[in-house]
Amino acid sequence: MRMISRSATWLLMLPGLLWLGLLMVVPCLLIFVLIFFERGIYGGIDWGAPTLENVTRVFDPLYLSIFLDSAVIAAVSTLAALLIGYPAAYAIVKAPPSRQTALLFLAILPFWTNYLIRTYAWIVLLNPAGLINSLLIWLGLRSEPLTLLYTKPAVVLGLVYSYTPFVILAIYSALQRLDPSYAEASRDLGAGAAQTFLRITLPLTAPGVAAGAVFVFVLSVGNFVTPDLLGGGKFQMVGNLIYDQFLSARDWPFGAALSALLIGLMLLLLFAQAIATLRARGEHARA
Amino acid sequence: MRALNGWLIAVYGFLYLPIAVLMVLSFNRSGMPTAWGGFSLEWYGKLAQNPKIIGAAWNSLVVAIWATAISTVLGTLLALGVERARRSAAREALLFAPMIIPDIVLAIALLSFFTLIKFTLGLRSIVMAHVVFNLAFVCAVVRARLKSYDWSLNEASRDLGASAAATFFRITLPLIGPSVLAGGLLAFTLSIDEFIIAYFTAGAGQSSTTLPMQIYAMIRFGVTPEINAMATVVMGLSFVMILAAQRLNRGRLPGT
Amino acid sequence: MTFKTLLSLAAGALMLAAGSTAAFAEKLVISNWDGYMPKDMAEKFKAATGIDLEIAVHATNEEIMGKVTASGGEGYDVLFVSSPFAEALNNLGLLAPIDHSKIPNLANLYPEANELKHDPGNTFSVPYTWGTTGLCYRSDLVKAAPTSWNGLLTPTDDLKGKITMLSTDRWLMAAGFLANGLSVNTTDQASLDKVRDQLIAAKRNLLAYDDTTFYSKLVSGEALMVQAWDGWCNYGITDKPEIKYVIPKEGSDLWVDTMVIAKASKNPEAAAKFIDFVMNAENGKWVVENIMYKSPNKAGMETVDKALFEKYPNMAITPAELLKYEQLRDLGNGMKAFSKTVSEVMAAK
Numbered sequence: 041m042r043m044i045s046r047s048a049t050w051l052l053m054l055p056g057l058l059w060l061g062l063l064m065v066v067p068c069l070l071i072f073v074l075i076f077f078e079r080g081i082y083g084g085i086d087w088g089a090p091t092l093e094n095v096t097r098v099f100d101p102l103y104l105s106i107f108l109d110s111a112v113i114a115a116v117s118t119l120a121a122l123l124i125g126y127p128a129a130y131a132i133v134k135a136p137p138s139r140q141t142a143l144l145f146l147a148i149l150p151f152w153t154n155y156l157i158r159t160y161a162w163i164v165l166l167n168p169a170g171l172i173n174s175l176l177i178w179l180g181l182r183s184e185p186l187t188l189l190y191t192k193p194a195v196v197l198g199l200v201y202s203y204t205p206f207v208i209l210a211i212y213s214a215l216q217r218l219d220p221s222y223a224e225a226s227r228d229l230g231a232g233a234a235q236t237f238l239r240i241t242l243p244l245t246a247p248g249v250a251a252g253a254v255f256v257f258v259l260s261v262g263n264f265v266t267p268d269l270l271g272g273g274k275f276q277m278v279g280n281l282i283y284d285q286f287l288s289a290r291d292w293p294f295g296a297a298l299s300a301l302l303i304g305l306m307l308l309l310l311f312a313q314a315i316a317t318l319r320a321r322g323e324h325a326r327a
Numbered sequence: 328m329r330a331l332n333g334w335l336i337a338v339y340g341f342l343y344l345p346i347a348v349l350m351v352l353s354f355n356r357s358g359m360p361t362a363w364g365g366f367s368l369e370w371y372g373k374l375a376q377n378p379k380i381i382g383a384a385w386n387s388l389v390v391a392i393w394a395t396a397i398s399t400v401l402g403t404l405l406a407l408g409v410e411r412a413r414r415s416a417a418r419e420a421l422l423f424a425p426m427i428i429p430d431i432v433l434a435i436a437l438l439s440f441f442t443l444i445k446f447t448l449g450l451r452s453i454v455m456a457h458v459v460f461n462l463a464f465v466c467a468v469v470r471a472r473l474k475s476y477d478w479s480l481n482e483a484s485r486d487l488g489a490s491a492a493a494t495f496f497r498i499t500l501p502l503i504g505p506s507v508l509a510g511g512l513l514a515f516t517l518s519i520d521e522f523i524i525a526y527f528t529a530g531a532g533q534s535s536t537t538l539p540m541q542i543y544a545m546i547r548f549g550v551t552p553e554i555n556a557m558a559t560v561v562m563g564l565s566f567v568m569i570l571a572a573q574r575l576n577r578g579r580l581p582g583t
Numbered sequence: 584m585t586f587k588t589l590l591s592l593a594a595g596a597l598m599l600a601a602g603s604t605a606a607f608a609e610k611l612v613i614s615n616w617d618g619y620m621p622k623d624m625a626e627k628f629k630a631a632t633g634i635d636l637e638i639a640v641h642a643t644n645e646e647i648m649g650k651v652t653a654s655g656g657e658g659y660d661v662l663f664v665s666s667p668f669a670e671a672l673n674n675l676g677l678l679a680p681i682d683h684s685k686i687p688n689l690a691n692l693y694p695e696a697n698e699l700k701h702d703p704g705n706t707f708s709v710p711y712t713w714g715t716t717g718l719c720y721r722s723d724l725v726k727a728a729p730t731s732w733n734g735l736l737t738p739t740d741d742l743k744g745k746i747t748m749l750s751t752d753r754w755l756m757a758a759g760f761l762a763n764g765l766s767v768n769t770t771d772q773a774s775l776d777k778v779r780d781q782l783i784a785a786k787r788n789l790l791a792y793d794d795t796t797f798y799s800k801l802v803s804g805e806a807l808m809v810q811a812w813d814g815w816c817n818y819g820i821t822d823k824p825e826i827k828y829v830i831p832k833e834g835s836d837l838w839v840d841t842m843v844i845a846k847a848s849k850n851p852e853a854a855a856k857f858i859d860f861v862m863n864a865e866n867g868k869w870v871v872e873n874i875m876y877k878s879p880n881k882a883g884m885e886t887v888d889k890a891l892f893e894k895y896p897n898m899a900i901t902p903a904e905l906l907k908y909e910q911l912r913d914l915g916n917g918m919k920a921f922s923k924t925v926s927e928v929m930a931a932k
Contacts, residue, residue, distance in 0.1 A: 046412070048491075049408045049411050049412040050408065050412075051408075052404045052405065052407050052408030053404070053405050053408035053409060053412065055401050055404060055405075056401040056402060056404060056405030056408075056462055056466065057405070057418075057421070059401060059458060059459065059462060060421055060422075060424075060425065060459065060462065060463075061421075063437065063440075063455055063456065063458075063459050064424065064425055064428070064433070064459050065421070066440060067433075067436035067437050067439065067440035068424075068428065068432065068433070068436045070436055070439050070440060070443070071432055071435060071436040071439070079918070079919065080675075081674070081915045081916050082671045082674035082675050082913060082915065083648075083652065083671055083675065083918070084652070084675050102923070102926060102927055102930060103926070105930060106926070106930050109930070124338055124341075125338075127331060127334045127335075127338075128334060128335050128338040130331060131331040131332055131334060131335035132335065134328065134331065138573075140505075141508070141572075141573070142569060142573045143335075144508070144509065144512065145512070145565075145569045146339065146569070147338075147339070147342065148512050148513075148516050149562065149565050149566070149569070150342050150343060150345070150346045150562075151516045151520065152515075152516065152519055152520070152561060152562070152565055153346065153349070153520075153558040153561055153562060154520055154538060154539055154542050154554070154558060155520050155522070155539070156539070156542055156543060156546060156550070157349055157542065157550050157554055157555060157558050158345050158346070158349070159345075160349075160360070160549075160550040161344075161345030161346070161348040161349045161352075162345050163360075164348050164352070164360050165344065165345065165348060167803075167805060168805065169803065169804075169805075171348070187744075190790060190791045201341070201342070201345070204338070204341075204342070205342065205516070206513060206516075208338075209468065209509040209510075209512060209513050210467075210468055210471060210509070210513075212505070212509060213468055213469075213471060213472045213505055213506035213509040213510070214471050214472060214474075214475070214506075216472075216505045216506070217472060217475060217476075217502065217503075217505070217506075218475070244475065247470070247471040247474040247475075248471045248472075250471070251467045251468060251470075251471040254423075254426070254467070255426070255464070255467075258426050258427045259426075261427075262427070262429050262430065268750070268792075272747075272789070272790060272791025272792060272793065273750045273791055273792030273793065273929075274786060274789065274791065274792065276926075276929040276930050278429075279429060280929070281926060281929075282429045282431060282432070283429070283431050284752070284922065284925070284926070285922070286431045286432070286435060286649060287431070287643075287645035287646065287648070287649045288645050288751075288752050288922065288925075289752075289918055289919070289921075289922035289925075290648070290649075290652070290671070290918070291918070291919065291922065292435070294919075295431075295432070296432065299428065299429050299432045302427065302429065303424065303427055303428060306423070306427040307420055307423065307424075307427075310419070310423055311416070311419075314419070359799065359802065359803070359822065360799075431649075435649065435653050438650065438653040438654050439653045439654075441654075442653065442654045442655060442657060448654075448657075448658065526646060526650070527649070527650055527653065530658055531612040531614065531637070531639050531657075531658035531659045532612050532637040532638075532639050532658070533637060533638065533639065534637075536639065536640070540640070541617075541640065543642040544616065544617040544640035544641060544642045545617045545618070545640075546642065546795050546796070547616065547617065547618065547642075547795050547796075547815075548617075548618055548818070549795075549796050549799045
């Protein structure tokens with residue numbers, strides 16, 4: 041059924057791959073080669089003898105613990121964004137077709153304003169004298185303001201806020217063409233709504249969920265502004281660590297080594313996820 | 328269904344809460360975000376007289392439109408090719424990489440590269456850089472849709488004598504349209520507000536300063552109501568645009 | 584060259600894209616922090632010299648430093664950076680020497696401003712502003728006025744959760760070094776470890792690390808005491824006169840923000856003219872009154888409205904007093920150990 045010739049497939053892929061090759065692979069090779077050299081005294085590169093020092097240094101428990109911490113924050117944010125975004129995307133798909141595009145735009149619109157100002161607006165909302173605390177006190181739910189700002193939950197909130205629309209977009213595009221007859225058939229055969237969702241709809245939209253999850257996770261791990269502003273700089277993400285190596289410490293070789301580790305770990309994660317999906321689909325087909 | 332719609336409204340509430348805050352603050356006479364000093368349009372007046380912010384906003388728009396257009400076309404083509412080509416782990420890694428390369432790495436790598444080949448920095452180099460990551464995001468969204476695409480439709484179309492181009496425009500594109508739109512929206516959103524890569528690949532001077540660059544630099548004085556006013560204007564214009572498009576296009580969207 | 588051709592082809596679709604960096608001809612490009620110069624600088628300079636001034640902005644030293652390092656400074660003429668960064672840029676060979684014969688207004692500097700340790704005799708940098716780092720606090724809300732860096736590291740109960748420290752690594756660590764009577768340029772491991780442990784303990788009592796909006800946290804009362812640069816404390820004093828600034832008894836660092844000329848500048852003559860323009864007496868005064876920072880420009884400082892010194896007492900700190908404090912210097916090879924220590928503080932829970 042894949043009727044298209046190999047050369048045509050390549051033709052389709054060529055412009056994109058060329059763009060990535062020329063403007064990503066080549067420039068990044070310039071940086072990643074630095075891993076094997078030392079930081080110069082003043083922050084340049086010491087092109088002397090190659091060294092593996094940076095490679096071994098990234099496995100220092102200190103840096104690994106930062107990787108782990110940010111993976112946890114990113115994972116929690118991803119889960120929350122999926123839980124919020126999936127039903128929202130589902131609701132958009134169920135809306136009259138003429139409204140769907142507008143609803144989609146509406147979800148993404150707040151993100152056309154600047155990230156910093158949106159984050160500062162959260163600071164206004166979350167601070168001890170802010171709207172949320174005032175409301176809680178006014179309602180008599182609290183007598184003292186809650187400490188909301190500059191905490192880990194505030195960082196998670198900021199990340200979920202920033203990336204939920206991407207989840208909605210990704211899942212919407214997967215749900216949108218889901219053939220409703222599958223779900224109808226399932227219901228006709230006596231399956232409950234929950235069962236139909238779990239056995240039919242969810243597996244069929246898994247690629248969209250996976251795409252959305254990947255967006256949130258990778259963007260969260262690499263984020264460095266939200267931990268600074270909503271976390272008060274007290275919680276470091278891999279993004280902050282790498283940013284600091286390149287700009288504050290001016291240790292590009294080590295920054296490159298940390299980045300390589302990050303990319304390596306993510307690729308591993310991606311392949312693990314791909315294998316899991318394939319296996320799940322295989323079982324699904326057999327069932 | 329009702330619960331679902333309720334949820335959707337709650338989610339929109341969550342997404343718009345900070346926007347409402349910054350809109351209110353843009354009318355605050357007092358410069359401090361914590362104290363209400365009365366209603367005032369003075370910040371809009373200040374904004375109108377600030378060519379730096381307006382010029383930067385315009386630059387951002389130019390960059391985002393170009394980056395979105397290029398990456399949507401290339402990313403969709405890429406997705407169509409990749410989904411029908413033999414699986415290749417290396418290619419998957421290549422397509423995934425732009426999403427996870429820390430932006431500071433891509434930023435410094437591109438700046439070093441552009442300098443090496445003596446490419447003049449400006450809005451053009453920012454667009455080229457933004458397409459790198461946008462491409463990957465568009466491709467990922469469209470691919471998620473293509474996984475459930477019925478390729479036999481294309482086969483049927485070709486059997487009936489349609490050309491490859493006609494098949495694409497009359498069959499494939501209408502069917503995957505919403506995902507292309509979603510991908511394009513994602514690209515635009517990522518590009519219009521991108522800071523680090525834009526900062527490093529911009530030329531020196533105001534002619535290629537984008538709005539995020541301007542705002543990050545202004546932040547040492549806090550978020551001034553002037554910036555909030557800019558954000559409010561952006562939101563207002565976007566709303567009007569979408570409403571207009573909705574009117575013109577009522578129910579006639581690709582694939583619906 | 585083939586690369587370039589290929590790239591141009593790949594970018595073919597883009598060729599219509601609006602805007603590109605224009606020719607540099609009689610145009611000077613400077614990069615400064617936003618709001619760190621009077622707003623009408625470009626017009627005044629143009630009126631005085633006929634040279635167009637294009638002003639780019641950077642948010643931090645680190646950003647402009649990273650950009651200049653990666654690109655060799657192509658496109659920029661004059662940069663405003665803090666002294667350790669000027670020093671590093673110079674050591675990397677990215678700065679042009681300052682030709683004193685082209686900048687006669689250097690004579691307006693205080694004699695002390697020619698003896699700055701990062702660049703004695705101002706050979707590659709010209710000091711623009713200078714000052715101290717200390718404690719900025721709400722005199723109406725704290726129980727006792729702070730006197731020591733230890734008040735920040737081991738705060739009294741009423742201040743717990745209501746203090747911020749600077750997040751820029753060098754100044755963050757400086758608070759710890761000064762509290763222990765150490766040099767602000769310390770890099771020996773034992774001292775780093777000691778200060779690290781103290782800063783980790785101090786972290787538990789912090790509201791946040793903040794080096795941009797700490798003064799507005801003071802104004803709103805969210806924070807009662809913050810580690811601050813004196814000039815930024817003045818922003819707070821403007822909104823809330825109850826805010827006061829103190830240099831702790833253990834001392835401060837002397838920070839100096841400088842102007843440097845990029846070696847890649849195509850127009851070093853005009854760059855020198857610009858620096859000379861900033862350094863004249865009238866502009867010196869006008870810079871100080873606009874941004875409320877102390878300036879090493881003696882001729883300018885002497886004509887500043889004295890009322891300003893009363894409202895912002897830290898502006899009256901004399902050059903002799905400033906010179907008592909040690910400047911942050913580029914750490915060279917010590918940077919690696921230093922930045923690892925900072926990472927440890929940041930990663931600690």
